[in-house]
Amino acid sequence: MARPKTPILSPVRIRRAALALVDRDGLDGLSMRKLAAELDVQAASLYSHYRTKDELLQDIANEIMEDVDVSGFTGGDWRHGLTVWARSYRAALAAHPHMVPFIAMGPGRREVSLHRADAVHGGLTGAGWPARQATMIGAATKYLVVGAAISSFSRGFDDDVRVYVNRYPNLSQAHRLSEHAAEIDEESFGLALSAFLDGLEARLAHLPD
The missing domain is CATH 1.10.357.10 (Tetracycline Repressor, domain 2)
Structure with a gap:
């Protein structure tokens, strides 16, 4: 079976891309539409993992706090x-x-x-x-x-x-x-x-x- 051109979405991949976007553009620069473009997927694909941007940010915050x-x-x-x-x-x-x-x-x-x-x-x-x-x-x-x-x-x-x-x-x-x-x-x-x-x-x- 041929491998997909775009890596399969996962919560980890979504969080990493979202954090990179926030680091670069700030919190106001993060939107699900913009994140989807960064990941080269449709925005709808993100919602099967995260229902809202706030839910995504909560998980990112949890990961950052793991280092405390x-x-x-x-x-x-x-x-x-x-x-x-x-x-x-x-x-x-x-x-x-x-x-x-x-x-x-x-x-x-x-x-x-x-x-x-x-x-x-x-x-x-x-x-x-x-x-x-x-x-x-x-x-x-x-x-x-x-x-x-x-x-x-x-x-x-x-x-x-x-x-x-x-x-x-x-x-x-x-x-x-x-x-x-x-x-x-x-x-x-x-x-x-x-x-x-x-x-x-x-x-x-x-x-x-």
């Missing part, structure tokens, strides 16, 4: 657990920045995200944090991670020195920041995370028994 590591909580060290979780969470989101607004809306019913949230909450409460505090720490960590993943501080400056020289004396080297963006962003995230964790340690020490 919550194993650091297993030893009972909440600070280590938060560090591993936050760094891997940021890396997973930063790899696909156009997906961040969708993922950041919340876990909803996404199984992988809910497993991660459950592990974080359990790790914190198991280490002695009250449940309400644990919920707040999870939320605060998310705010830190999403903010770091969705934009780059350093790349927000213009490369043209004339924008800054003689106009903003304290920003006279700002045009060079983009050259070191990855380094600055990584170290800045580390600084923010460390300060956050130090503050939590002080808070935990003063919680009533």
Whole structure:
């Protein structure tokens, strides 16, 4: 039997093509019609696998969240657990920045995200944090991670020195920041995370028994 000219559609192939489209064109650039054109199939072919674009995006979000590591909580060290979780969470989101607004809306019913949230909450409460505090720490960590993943501080400056020289004396080297963006962003995230964790340690020490 002759092999088909177009590879048979599968959910995995659809998700990969859709994510590549989002990475390239943004969330607004994804439509089932456009995705079908990328896959060289009719749009109707997609609907036997995914009824809606939102359902497809939910599965893509689940796959991205698979890379988020919550194993650091297993030893009972909440600070280590938060560090591993936050760094891997940021890396997973930063790899696909156009997906961040969708993922950041919340876990909803996404199984992988809910497993991660459950592990974080359990790790914190198991280490002695009250449940309400644990919920707040999870939320605060998310705010830190999403903010770091969705934009780059350093790349927000213009490369043209004339924008800054003689106009903003304290920003006279700002045009060079983009050259070191990855380094600055990584170290800045580390600084923010460390300060956050130090503050939590002080808070935990003063919680009533």
